[in-house]
Amino acid sequence: MPMIDRCGAIGATGGTDVPTQIDHVNRAGPVVPVARRGKNGGRAGVGPVVVPLSILDLVPVAAGTSATSALEHSTRLIRRAEELGYQRFWVAEHHAMPGIASSSPPVLIAHLAGATERIRVGSGGVMLPNHRPLVVAEQFGTLEALHPDRIDLGIGRAPGTDPKTAAALRGISAHQLGAPDDFPDQLVELASYFRGDADVLAVPAAGNAPAMWLLGSSGYSAQVAGMLGLPFAFAHHFSAENTLPALKLYRENFRPSANLSEPYSMIAASVFVADTDSAARELAMPAALQFLRLRLGQPGPVPSPEEVAAFEWTDQARAFVEHRQADQIIGSPETVRRGVDELVRVTGVDELMVTTSTFLGEDRLRSYELLAETVGMTPDARIAA
Numbered sequence: 001m002p003m004i005d006r007c008g009a010i011g012a013t014g015g016t017d018v019p020t021q022i023d024h025v026n027r028a029g030p031v032v033p034v035a036r037r038g039k040n041g042g043r044a045g046v047g048p049v050v051v052p053l054s055i056l057d058l059v060p061v062a063a064g065t066s067a068t069s070a071l072e073h074s075t076r077l078i079r080r081a082e083e084l085g086y087q088r089f090w091v092a093e094h095h096a097m098p099g100i101a102s103s104s105p106p107v108l109i110a111h112l113a114g115a116t117e118r119i120r121v122g123s124g125g126v127m128l129p130n131h132r133p134l135v136v137a138e139q140f141g142t143l144e145a146l147h148p149d150r151i152d153l154g155i156g157r158a159p160g161t162d163p164k165t166a167a168a169l170r171g172i173s174a175h176q177l178g179a180p181d182d183f184p185d186q187l188v189e190l191a192s193y194f195r196g197d198a199d200v201l202a203v204p205a206a207g208n209a210p211a212m213w214l215l216g217s218s219g220y221s222a223q224v225a226g227m228l229g230l231p232f233a234f235a236h237h238f239s240a241e242n243t244l245p246a247l248k249l250y251r252e253n254f255r256p257s258a259n260l261s262e263p264y265s266m267i268a269a270s271v272f273v274a275d276t277d278s279a280a281r282e283l284a285m286p287a288a289l290q291f292l293r294l295r296l297g298q299p300g301p302v303p304s305p306e307e308v309a310a311f312e313w314t315d316q317a318r319a320f321v322e323h324r325q326a327d328q329i330i331g332s333p334e335t336v337r338r339g340v341d342e343l344v345r346v347t348g349v350d351e352l353m354v355t356t357s358t359f360l361g362e363d364r365l366r367s368y369e370l371l372a373e374t375v376g377m378t379p380d381a382r383i384a385a
Contacts, residue, residue: 055088060357079115090121120211128186154215215232216235282305
């Protein structure tokens with residue numbers, strides 16, 4: 001088995017001086033309106049866990065099932081999440097991955113928002129370099145017009161796929177992927193459509209701006225979010241070693257904006273809850289094997305427990321999984337409650353987003369139910385957007 005490396009140390013990567021880029025963005029005008037309560041305002045939960053909880057859904061496809069069944073389960077899941085009091089339900093953008101059915105966030109958001117009434121629905125996120133900003137503005141302006149004050153536009157910079165697929169998405173050749181980064185310029189363009197002051201009128205985006213978040217797993221995105229005065233969501237679930245440095249960069253570089261007076265952050269964490277610690281560890285293993293195979297260049301659906309048991313576990317494979325699961329919260333309700341409380345305390349985030357991938361959809365649903373129960377979540381605990 002080839003060596004499997006984790007992400008390296010965090011840094012302000014992006015190929016260009018971040019302050020220079022962001023000054024250019026700010027000169028173009030304010031970014032999309034975002035209304036947020038400040039720290040300690042209106043948080044959900046009782047006891048130690050006092051931040052709103054949300055769900056990041058990758059729409060996992062289990063072995064032997066289909067994308068149709070995965071999408072049907074996500075519809076059931078968001079309806080239950082709304083009943084339980086979860087704050088947001090975001091869907092990811094991934095391409096060419098057999099185990100993930102979430103490749104088109106706007107289409108999926110339209111369906112999920114239409115299936116619910118109150119819970120906020122959004123992208124976690126739209127990978128902006130894969131799309132024309134005008135198209136994104138029209139899509140999310142339409143969503144906001146259909147579901148006022150319920151839509152979140154989480155924006156990311158990564159491709160969400162392999163280089164060949166990324167090139168196909170962008171209509172370029174693979175060797176052009178290494179071109180200088182134009183992400184800040186894309187943000188400028190996107191924001192102008194929502195403000196209505198672009199050269200092209202984006203209907204119905206102008207006047208129908210969703211709540212915008214910047215997503216990231218690096219110091220670059222953290223600085224961009226801070227300098228633009230935007231809420232920042234960090235991918236703790238696959239870049240945990242970078243979480244604290246990124247949040248520090250975000251807070252240090254934060255500039256109050258017309259939309260946000262102080263930093264507002266959220267992290268996404270992998271959480272698995274079952275009746276006992278041992279049952280939760282078993283619940284988490286299919287996703288662990290799926291991720292291991294992905295890192296080995298073998299993307300596929302969520303494997304069954306039988307596949308996990310039959311897999312040839314080398315010492316290196318076990319060490320990789322143990323290292324990865326050390327950054328996850330896995331256990332009984334009480335174990336998970338302590339883990340969530342500690343993560344929120346250490347990071348100081350304003351909200352926590354959780355993601356859970358299991359072989360059986362019923363186990364995933366039950367994990368979210370147990371989490372809501374153990375933190376004392378109620379439907380009326382949601383904060384204003």
